Amino acid sequence: MSRVKEGVYGEKINYKVDDEIGQLVNTFNIMSDTIKQKTEEAKETDIAKDEFLSMITHELKTPLVPIQGYVDMLLGEHLGPLTEKQKDRLKIIKTSAESLLRIISDLLDAQKLELGKLVVKKEKQNIKNTIDIAVQALQPRATENKITIKQHLDKEILVPHDRERITQVLTNLLKNALDVVNPDTGVIEVFVEDSDKEIKINIKDNGPGIPIEKQGGLFKKFYQVDTSLTREVGGSGLGLAICKGLVEEHGGTISAESTPGVGTTFSFILPKDSESVK
Ligand SMILES: Nc1ncnc2c1ncn2[C@@H]1O[C@H](COP(=O)(O)OP(=O)(O)OP(=O)(O)O)[C@@H](O)[C@H]1O
């Protein structure tokens, strides 16, 4: 009975006497078997659900390839000249296809992280380069909205990491900050705390902050603070869940500190010594 209490089902109690206790034992054994069967069924359903999601997201990606290819070909006027109006509409198709592809890729990543199937390729390399790549890619969007991004790290630090994946984490965090700060007055700062065993990368913004009661669920899949239909920035709420998964695959942790009305700092730690890295 104590084994059942620990969650081990299907083991039989051996008591063959045909008395009241015997009947109780018999019923208990049947019950334990039923629970075992039900848990196995639930596990199988979970696996089937995961496989279905992986398959469907993969299948959704395929038809996007020709859509994107032909839009580019049309926009490049390789199939004949276009009016401005036609070009404008095609640009909308192009950005919509890009958003769709991003959501599908995010779903695939979240799914792979959950199944432990996402492989990060860690190499000991300079984290400053990785940060610079992420910041530079978003610089045009910041400049367009008169938002300042200050990148404070100016020295080389070697940290084992998958450059592409950590760029993805930084991009998600920077994009979130860009989404919430005010144009003209928005300031986003990236700074790194360096110690013997690890580094801590911080992304600080002077946005609206996150209400304390909403901070708990930030790293959950599909979680969004502003769920009103009228919210201005899109997104699927997968960004931070993916960041958490990717940082943990590097053997690190991620956290957020926020003061409503002042701003938010997202921080993640990456271990330097490759032994503590998974
Ligand atoms: N720097 C920030 N300041 C205030 N709120 C934030 C900040 N970063 C994230 N949030 C809140 O946390 C929510 C979840 O962020 P997350 O990146 O997971 O999803 P998203 O940005 O809404 O969508 P996605 O990243 O999938 O496109 C956001 O919707 C936003 O409400």
Ligand SMILES: [Mg+2]
């Ligand atoms: Mg996001």
